[in-house]
Amino acid sequence: xxxxxxxxxxxxxxxxxxxxxxxxxxxxxxxxxxxxxxxxxxxxxxxxxxxxxxxxxxxxxxxxxxxxxxxxxxxxxxxxxxxxxxxxxxxxxxxxxxxxxxxxxxxxxxx
Amino acid sequence: xxxxxxxxxxxxxxxxxxxxxxxxxxxxxxxxxxxxxxxxxxxxxxxxxxxxxxxxxxxxxxxxxxxxxxxxxxxxxxxxxxxxxxxxxxxxxxxxxxxxxxxxxxxx
Numbered sequence: 001x002x003x004x005x006x007x008x009x010x011x012x013x014x015x016x017x018x019x020x021x022x023x024x025x026x027x028x029x030x031x032x033x034x035x036x037x038x039x040x041x042x043x044x045x046x047x048x049x050x051x052x053x054x055x056x057x058x059x060x061x062x063x064x065x066x067x068x069x070x071x072x073x074x075x076x077x078x079x080x081x082x083x084x085x086x087x088x089x090x091x092x093x094x095x096x097x098x099x100x101x102x103x104x105x106x107x108x109x110x111x
Numbered sequence: 112x113x114x115x116x117x118x119x120x121x122x123x124x125x126x127x128x129x130x131x132x133x134x135x136x137x138x139x140x141x142x143x144x145x146x147x148x149x150x151x152x153x154x155x156x157x158x159x160x161x162x163x164x165x166x167x168x169x170x171x172x173x174x175x176x177x178x179x180x181x182x183x184x185x186x187x188x189x190x191x192x193x194x195x196x197x198x199x200x201x202x203x204x205x206x207x208x209x210x211x212x213x214x215x216x217x218x219x
Contacts, residue, residue, distance in 0.1 A: 031205070033206070033207075035209075037152075041211065042197060042209040042210055042211040042212050043197070043199075043209040044209075045206055045207075045208070048205070048206050050205055056205075056206075058206060059112075059208075088152060090154065092154075096205065097141065097142055097201070097205075098159065099144065099156050099159045100144060100146075100156060100199070100207055101156065102146075102153070102154040102155075104152070104153055105152050105153075107152075
C-alpha cells in the first residue's frame with residue numbers, strides 16, 4: 001500500500017536536546033511538506049521541498065532544519081533553538097499542485 | 112501572504128441535520144482543498160476544488176474563485192462526521208496555507 005509513514009508516533013525529549021522526526025513516502029511524489037499543529041489551531045508550514053536536494057522555508061522555520069537527500073525521505077530536526085517545540089507535527093506529500101496526502105503525525109513533548 | 116478565514120469556528124449539530132462551512136481567501140488561488148481531521152489527528156483530503164462544484168456522497172463543495180470563497184456542505188450528518196474541517200489554499204507559490212478550521216460536533 002502506498003502512503004506516508006511518520007515515526008515515532010509519540011516522542012519525549014528533554015529541553016536542550018535536538019530531535020529528528022522521520023517522514024518516508026512511497027507515493028513517488030516530488031513535493032513534501034512539514035506542518036506544525038498546536039492545540040485548537042490550524043496547521044502552520046515549517047518547511048517544504050518541491051524536488052530532491054532543494055527545500056524552502058515556510059512561515060515558521062526558525063529553530064527547525066530539514067534535508068531532502070532522497071525523493072522518498074524528508075526528515076525534520078527540531079533544534080534546541082526552537083522555543084516552544086511541544087506540538088503535533090505532520091508530514092505531507094503531493095504531486096506538485098495536486099492533492100495533499102498526510103502521514104499520521106508525531107506528537108512531540110519537550111520537558 | 113494569502114489569508115484564509117473559516118466560519119463558523121465551532122458547530123454543534125444533531126445527527127441528521129445539514130450544515131454549511133465557509134472558507135474565504137484574500138487573493139487568487141490555483142489550488143484549494145478541504146480536509147477532515149478526525150479526533151485521533153488523522154487528516155483526510157475531502158476535495159480538491161480550485162473552482163466549480165464537486166460531490167462525494169453526503170458531502171459536496173463549491174468554490175467561487177472570482178468571489179474568493181468556498182463552501183463545504185454536509186448533508187444528513189452522522190456522528191462520524193465529527194472533527195475539524197480545514198480549508199487550505201495555494202496562490203501559485205507551491206505551498207498550501209491552512210485556515211484555522213471549523214470544529215464540528217454531531218450529537219446522536
